[in-house]
Amino acid sequence: MNNIPHRTATNSKTQTQNSELRTQNSVLSTQNSELPHMSRATPETDTLQQWEQSTYKYGFYTDIEADAAPPGLSEEIIRFISAKKEEPEWMLEWRLKAYRHWLTMEEPEWHNVHYPPIDYQSIIYYSAPKKKPQLDSLDEVDPELLRTYEKLGIPLEEQKMLAGVAVDAVFDSVSVATTFKETLAEAGVIFCSMSEAVREHPELVRKYLGSVVPYSDNYFATLNSAVFTDGSFVYIPKGVKCPMELSTYFRINAMNTGQFERTLIVAEEGASVSYLEGCTAPMRDENQLHAAVVELVAMDDASIKYSTIQNWYPGDENGVGGIYNFVTKRGKALGKRSHISWTQVETGSAITWKYPSCILIGDDSVGEFYSVALTNRRQQADTGTKMVHIGKNTRSTIVSKGISAGRGQNTYRGLVRVNKGAQGARNFTQCDSMLIGDRCGAHTFPYIEVKNPTAKLEHEATTSKIGEDQLFYCNQRGLSTEDAVNMIVNGFCKEVFRELPMEFAVEAQKLLEVSLEGSVG
Amino acid sequence: MINKPERPHTVSDTNELILARDRQLEDFSGFLDVDGAGGLPSLKASRKAAIERFAEIGFPDRRNEDWKYTNVAPIARTAFARPTGEIPYIDAAELAPYRFGDDSSPRLVFVDGRYAPSLSTNGATTKGVTLLPLAEAVRTRAADVEPWLGQCLDDTNRPFAALNTAFFEDGVFLHLEKGVRVESPIELVFIATAGGDTPLASHPRIVIGAEAGAVATVTETHVGVGEGVSLTNVATEIMAREGAHVFHYRTTHLPDEAFHISTLAVRQEGKTDVTSCTISIGGRITRNDYHAIMAGEDGLCALRGLAKLRGREHVDNHLRVEHAAPACESREYFKSVLEDESRSAFTGRIFVHQIAQKTDGKQTNSNLLLSENAQADSRPQLEIFADDVKCTHAALTGQLDEDAIFYLRARGLSEREATSILVRAFAGEIIDTIKVDALRELVEERLFSRESSIDAGAPGKSGALQEAV
Numbered sequence: 001m002n003n004i005p006h007r008t009a010t011n012s013k014t015q016t017q018n019s020e021l022r023t024q025n026s027v028l029s030t031q032n033s034e035l036p037h038m039s040r041a042t043p044e045t046d047t048l049q050q051w052e053q054s055t056y057k058y059g060f061y062t063d064i065e066a067d068a069a070p071p072g073l074s075e076e077i078i079r080f081i082s083a084k085k086e087e088p089e090w091m092l093e094w095r096l097k098a099y100r101h102w103l104t105m106e107e108p109e110w111h112n113v114h115y116p117p118i119d120y121q122s123i124i125y126y127s128a129p130k131k132k133p134q135l136d137s138l139d140e141v142d143p144e145l146l147r148t149y150e151k152l153g154i155p156l157e158e159q160k161m162l163a164g165v166a167v168d169a170v171f172d173s174v175s176v177a178t179t180f181k182e183t184l185a186e187a188g189v190i191f192c193s194m195s196e197a198v199r200e201h202p203e204l205v206r207k208y209l210g211s212v213v214p215y216s217d218n219y220f221a222t223l224n225s226a227v228f229t230d231g232s233f234v235y236i237p238k239g240v241k242c243p244m245e246l247s248t249y250f251r252i253n254a255m256n257t258g259q260f261e262r263t264l265i266v267a268e269e270g271a272s273v274s275y276l277e278g279c280t281a282p283m284r285d286e287n288q289l290h291a292a293v294v295e296l297v298a299m300d301d302a303s304i305k306y307s308t309i310q311n312w313y314p315g316d317e318n319g320v321g322g323i324y325n326f327v328t329k330r331g332k333a334l335g336k337r338s339h340i341s342w343t344q345v346e347t348g349s350a351i352t353w354k355y356p357s358c359i360l361i362g363d364d365s366v367g368e369f370y371s372v373a374l375t376n377r378r379q380q381a382d383t384g385t386k387m388v389h390i391g392k393n394t395r396s397t398i399v400s401k402g403i404s405a406g407r408g409q410n411t412y413r414g415l416v417r418v419n420k421g422a423q424g425a426r427n428f429t430q431c432d433s434m435l436i437g438d439r440c441g442a443h444t445f446p447y448i449e450v451k452n453p454t455a456k457l458e459h460e461a462t463t464s465k466i467g468e469d470q471l472f473y474c475n476q477r478g479l480s481t482e483d484a485v486n487m488i489v490n491g492f493c494k495e496v497f498r499e500l501p502m503e504f505a506v507e508a509q510k511l512l513e514v515s516l517e518g519s520v521g
Numbered sequence: 522m523i524n525k526p527e528r529p530h531t532v533s534d535t536n537e538l539i540l541a542r543d544r545q546l547e548d549f550s551g552f553l554d555v556d557g558a559g560g561l562p563s564l565k566a567s568r569k570a571a572i573e574r575f576a577e578i579g580f581p582d583r584r585n586e587d588w589k590y591t592n593v594a595p596i597a598r599t600a601f602a603r604p605t606g607e608i609p610y611i612d613a614a615e616l617a618p619y620r621f622g623d624d625s626s627p628r629l630v631f632v633d634g635r636y637a638p639s640l641s642t643n644g645a646t647t648k649g650v651t652l653l654p655l656a657e658a659v660r661t662r663a664a665d666v667e668p669w670l671g672q673c674l675d676d677t678n679r680p681f682a683a684l685n686t687a688f689f690e691d692g693v694f695l696h697l698e699k700g701v702r703v704e705s706p707i708e709l710v711f712i713a714t715a716g717g718d719t720p721l722a723s724h725p726r727i728v729i730g731a732e733a734g735a736v737a738t739v740t741e742t743h744v745g746v747g748e749g750v751s752l753t754n755v756a757t758e759i760m761a762r763e764g765a766h767v768f769h770y771r772t773t774h775l776p777d778e779a780f781h782i783s784t785l786a787v788r789q790e791g792k793t794d795v796t797s798c799t800i801s802i803g804g805r806i807t808r809n810d811y812h813a814i815m816a817g818e819d820g821l822c823a824l825r826g827l828a829k830l831r832g833r834e835h836v837d838n839h840l841r842v843e844h845a846a847p848a849c850e851s852r853e854y855f856k857s858v859l860e861d862e863s864r865s866a867f868t869g870r871i872f873v874h875q876i877a878q879k880t881d882g883k884q885t886n887s888n889l890l891l892s893e894n895a896q897a898d899s900r901p902q903l904e905i906f907a908d909d910v911k912c913t914h915a916a917l918t919g920q921l922d923e924d925a926i927f928y929l930r931a932r933g934l935s936e937r938e939a940t941s942i943l944v945r946a947f948a949g950e951i952i953d954t955i956k957v958d959a960l961r962e963l964v965e966e967r968l969f970s971r972e973s974s975i976d977a978g979a980p981g982k983s984g985a986l987q988e989a990v
Contacts, residue, residue, distance in 0.1 A: 110586060420893070420894075433903075433905070435905070435907075435908035435910075436908070437908060438875065438878075438907060438908045438909075439875070440906075440908070441904070441905060441906045442903070442905045443902070443903060443904045443905060444901075444902060444903040444904075444914065445900065445902045446899075446900060446901060446902070446916070447898070447899075447900050448897075448898065448899040448900070448901075448916050448918060449896070449897075449898045449899075450888070450890065450896060450897045450898070450899075450918045451894075451895075451896045452890075452893065453890035453891065453892060453893055453895065453919075453920045454920060455890075455918065455919065456918075456919045457916070457917065457918045457919065458915075458916075458917060459899075459901065459914075459915060459916040459917070460913075460915050461901070461903065461913060461914050461915070462912070462913050463903060463905055463910060463911070463912040463913070464911070465908045465909055465910075
């Protein structure tokens with residue numbers, strides 16, 4: 001992350017790297033076309049080796065000229081971003097306020113992850129694909145972009161009707177294409193990029209932006225508040241059930257560009273929405289900082305379901321490269337009987353640092369957190385949730401499954417707090433860890449703080465490995481060891497997968513299988 | 522003479538902590554001059570090293586994760602003095618309610634951290650057992666003390682343990698030779714007096730060294746005498762060589778204003794059994810730090826604790842159990858019963874090193890909230906670097922089961938009686954593990970004879986809890 005000085009050299013380097021990557025990519029795609037469980041009788045050591053060497057399957061790179069700001073962070077850069085996005089004055093003021101506050105903050109050190117110091121002055125805080133004239137149809141979209149989408153499986157073309165999913169593709173910080181807008185507009189749902197929302201719906205953005213995660217919240221959220229480039233905005237009006245699942249594919253593309261996404265979802269009284277987020281990123285050898293903020297607001301009887309599949313570049317077998325994923329996600333269950341549910345499947349990134357949280361303010365509100373986090377090679381994850389019970393009879397459920405393999409370090413860190421007024425609060429927490437191999441680690445750091453005697457809290461945790469008898473049982477019935485491991489891991493994660501929307505559940509299961517390839521303990 | 526590293530803090534509370542730290546450092550210069558290290562010159566160096574570490578850490582503020590739930594400002598801002606002059610007279614009768622053994626078993630009594638021979642008895646001496654006040658042992662048996670003193674106490678991030686090393690004046694040295702079995706429990710009593718002109722602080726140090734195959738039971742009783750502020754900062758070291766068994770019981774009976782800090786450092790070789798049970802009764806702030814390292818195969822370490830709190834009492838149990846060898850078993854069972862505005866905190870960490878395959882670790886923290894204003898914080902933590910382990914932890918916080926109360930009420934018991942029975946049952950899981958009968962009975966008596974606010978609210982029925990017992 002420190003070799004920015006040779007910025008002129010970057011281009012040529014990118015080119016070479018790019019062609020290299022393409023070659024690698026074609027090799028990969030041949031590999032990909034094979035069935036995942038071809039190597040049935042491979043000896044354990046071989047599969048283990050194979051797996052450790054298995055490269056990142058989505059490591060391709062799109063060559064698009066980026067309209068980027070010079071690296072570094074200053075008030076000028078923030079003014080530049082704001083001007084680029086044609087933002088109103090108040091938005092710029094808010095960014096600057098955040099930036100000035102950020103300067104007074106210290107980077108947190110309490111987390112259980114290790115990484116070299118980040119040079120915030122070497123990051124490019126803004127990069128956008130070259131501005132094209134407004135497009136009428138997909139044909140006018142850069143074919144390079146379309147190919148990337150295809151590889152990602154984004155149903156922008158004919159699949160879009162089949163999939164029935166509205167896609168707001170954030171490509172390198174700027175929304176390039178948005179579909180299904182009309183269907184949504186009919187229902188009164190606003191689903192657009194954050195920059196568009198700032199321009200088109202300033203009153204809503206102004207009201208809710210920073211209302212859940214204030215600009216001063218934490219080091220990375222404050223940085224995001226200062227420099228966020230884009231993200232999604234969803235507004236579901238009173239009584240509306242969103243007619244389709246909403247999804248956004250984030251993709252990091254230009255070299256050295258930190259992605260600072262900002263997502264805001266507001267569900268008015270009685271509204272409901274399911275939002276899906278999935279990520280893959282191109283292969284690269286420099287660490288990339290990703291500091292996103294997601295805010296959810298649920299009014300009376302509203303329900304928001306937020307699902308994530310995160311599969312960014314985890315770095316190579318030596319832990320070089322890979323994304324730093326420092327995300328702040330928080331939902332405010334403001335209304336009575338409101339419902340916020342987080343589901344995440346985290347398999348990528350060199351470092352994952354995120355705690356999707358629920359602030360349960362409304363009486364009878366419900367918060368849920370379902371998580372599968374997998375760390376392999378030298379990946380590190382410090383993830384979990386916070387459930388803050390403020391209203392009466394609030395309920396929360398936490399189910400966290402951590403899988404460590406290779407030299408991965410997996411930490412669950414969670415807080416359950418019951419405030420004094422939270423009569424009848426109820427929490428159930430289950431966090432299970434599974435270790436595959438003897439060089440990985442699994443850690444559990446729950447915090448349970450109770451100030452009300454009527455609260456009922458339960459916390460359970462187990463740590464285990466795949467038993468030899470389990471494997472033997474499967475082998476005996478003709479399953480390869482690899483299939484058996486996949487089956488056992490999928491069973492281990494079942495409670496979380498069944499919370500995912502259908503198409504995501506299938507994808508998640510596949511992703512886990514791919515990530516676990518050859519990991520026979 | 523000692524560097525005072527600058528720490529960039531702005532909060533006034535933090536300034537207070539820094540001032541308090543500096544006061545300790547000044548105090549130390551005076552202390553070193555009067556302290557005769559006797560025949561153990563290395564002690565002076567250890568003291569200096571400890572105070573330097575303390576100078577670095579200072580008193581912890583609440584941004585320190587280890588001290589998140591305990592505010593030490595009330596301790597830090599009190600100007601404690603070291604006890605000087607004659608040991609105050611304590612009537613043996615005053616101790617009677619806290620004593621359980623007869624005079625045949627050895628008993629060492631300390632007043633404000635200094636040995637009080639008139640209250641102590643040697644008991645029947647067992648061959649192969651050295652039991653001496655620590656100051657005397659350092660003076661006369663330095664070579665015997667040296668291999669044990671400070672060997673398992675790691676004060677790197679434990680400011681109070683560092684203060685103990687810097688300031689301890691006396692304490693206990695217990696050495697068990699190979700294969701020695703001590704039948705009757707060794708009773709250690711520490712009295713903290715209060716009510717004088719200046720509040721007193723004492724830093725007793727207990728050093729227990731058990732050679733291979735030795736077996737002993739040690740009870741550590743802390744009693745507060747007189748109303749007012751006092752601070753006891755005790756550090757206990759237990760080193761168990763191959764096959765040794767050490768059973769350690771600590772009970773604290775403290776007046777409302779007393780502060781009590783304890784550190785228990787354990788180091789176990791193979792096939793050892795170290796069991797410790799702490800019962801906390803009374804006191805304004807009680808903090809129990811544990812650090813156990815299992816360095817040999819097939820060891821067992823069982824740590825238990827029970828706190829029954831009322832008023833504004835505060836108990837914080839903070840544990841770190843390290844599995845540094847394969848096939849060890851660790852158990853952490855901590856419970857608290859909370860009334861009024863009391864608060865309990867539990868932090869348990871089982872740390873499994875990569876080498877420690879076949880580890881079996883279990884950790885449970887249960888808290889019973891009997892009042893709307895009570896608070897329980899719990900952090901049952903696991904840190905695991907080996908794959909073939911069995912580790913579980915569980916935490917439960919809640920109130921009494923309504924169905925259970927209903928069941929008892931349906932059988933004619935009053936609500937208070939029903940509550941009392943259920944609380945006893947809850948506490949019983951810890952109390953019943955005390956193997957010294959007399960001590961167990963004493964603990965039960967002390968725990969349940971205490972005025973309970975549950976009764977206080979109902980005139981005429983204030984004896985209900987006792988009756989139900």
